[in-house]
Amino acid sequence: MISGARDRIGAAATRARAGLMLAVQAGLAAGLAWYVAHDLIGRPVPFFAPVAAVITLGSSAGQRMRRTAELVLGVAVGIGLGDGLVILLGTGPWQIGVMVLFAVLVATTVGGGAPLIVQSASSAVLVATLTTSTGQPWTRFFDALVGGGIGLAVMTVLLPINPLSVVRRAADPALRAFTAGLHEAALGLSDGDPDVIQAALTRLRSAEGTFAAFRTAIDAARENVAFAPARWRARGALAQYVEGAPQLTYALRNVRVMIRRAQVALNDRERVPEMLPASVRHLGDAVELLRMEWSRGVEPVATRERALRAAAESGRAYGTGVGYSGGVVVAQIRTSVADLLRATGVEYAEATRQVRAAVGWQARPLGARRRTARARPVPPPSASPEPDAG
Known part of the structure; x- marks a missing residue:
């Protein structure tokens, strides 16, 4: 019970640290937006300026430029319709309903x-409800434009997040999660336990969510590096993640196919x-080494060596004789290594x-490969969008 409480506190602290930068950005942007619109430009009550700044910073990662454009357009539509309908219909509950109806209809x-x-x-x-019909509608639209611009300036120039x-x-x-799933699958294969294999498959299915978050973070980092001069120096190190993430997604899919066939192999004895x-x-181990080498920003030499060792071991297993599902497992390991x-x-x-060199096929004559292919069961196609590397 105490351990669970500590875990929850630790998770809350982690979330707080992750959200601290956004909180600082939002506070700074709101204050600056009001200062610029009120004190520098002279708007009496620039309500929409700090609101627009905060909404800009709160937009989904990787889509802030698009969201800011939609924000400004949305404010223009809402203010224009609101001012026009207040003049025509007055104010009241049913008038508000009509305004919202038309605003949503136009936006869609x-x-x-x-x-x-x-x-x-x-x-x-x-x-x-909160403003009067006096003044020009374009002034409130201008407030939103100022706020959106301040929000973008804060996140790209003043306080850019480290991508x-x-x-x-x-x-x-x-x-x-990827590493843990593979290690669990290896344990299940070694012990001949289909239930452990199933647990590994469930773990890797759950990992799809973390991989989706990974891809979202890459989109956000791309945007941040593109528009934040202070973060341009991070482009080189970031390229490892940007270029490698799609291949890891292919590897995850191939590994899941491999684990399903490993479970079938055990069930079929x-x-x-x-x-x-x-x-x-x-x-x-290779996936874990990749995590560590990427975090240090070094060339992933150890990852390649361990991955090729996995391919070599799969080739040795194939050479000793495996069944149909075992052949699929070997093929998927080779493709995942690639x-x-x-x-x-x-x-x-x-x-x-x-x-192919690691598996031992590089020096074999083509005829021998064909004879082996006829002697062994042919695995189904790989989950990878490219040809099987084995």
């Missing part, structure tokens, strides 16, 4: 997303050579060559 008609729709409706309500920290924080749980679980374990090599920056053709 022009194809706006959720930010435009929500901002159009809320701006119309604010105009009808590498964001990506590493998102990549860490994804790669740890196929022979499982000891090199096969060793190969899966080495593949998990995906992992590509995640480290190796080109496709070179990754294929290295995997």
Whole structure:
């Protein structure tokens, strides 16, 4: 019970640290937006300026430029409709309902997303309830424009978030879950326990969420690096994550196929050579090494070596004789190794060559390969969008 409380406190502290920078950015942007609109430009009550600044910073990661454009357009639609309908209909509960109806209808008609729709409706309500019809509508639109601009300036120039920290924080749980799933699958294969294999498969299915967060973080980091001059120096280190993330996604899919077939192999009581679980374990070690080498910003040499060792062990297992499902497991290991090599920056053709060399096929004549292919069961196609590297 005490341990659970500590875990919850630790998780809360982690979330607080992760949100601290956004909180500081939002506070600074709101204060600056009011100062610029009120003290420098002379707007008497620039309500929409700090609101627009905060909404800009609170937009989904990786889409702030688009969300800001939708925000400003939404404010324009809401204010324009609100001012016009207040003059025509007056104020009251049913008038507010009509304003919101028209604001949402216009926003959806022009194809706006959720930010435009929500901002159009809320701006119309604010105009009808908290502001008067005096003054020009364009002044409130100008307030929103000032606030959106201040929000963008804060996040790109004054207090840009470190993109590498964001990506590493998102990549860490994804790669740890990937590693744990592979190690658990290796244990299940070694012990001949289908239930452990199923647990590994469930773990990797759950890892899809962490990989989605990883991809979102990469999108945000790309945007941050593109528009924040102070973070341009991070482009080189960030490139490892940006270029490697898609290949890791392919590897995860191939590994899940491999684990499903490993479970079938155990259920069918196929022979499982000891090199096969060793190969899966080495593949998990390679993913863990990739996490560590990426976090240090070094060339992932150790990752490549361990991945090729996994391929070599799978080749040895295949050579001792495996059943149909075992053949699929071997094929998926080879393909996953190729995906992992590509995640480290190796080109496709070179990754294929290295995997075949590690498996022991590089020096074999083509006729021998064909005879082996006829003698062995042919695995189904890989989950990877590219040809099997084995």
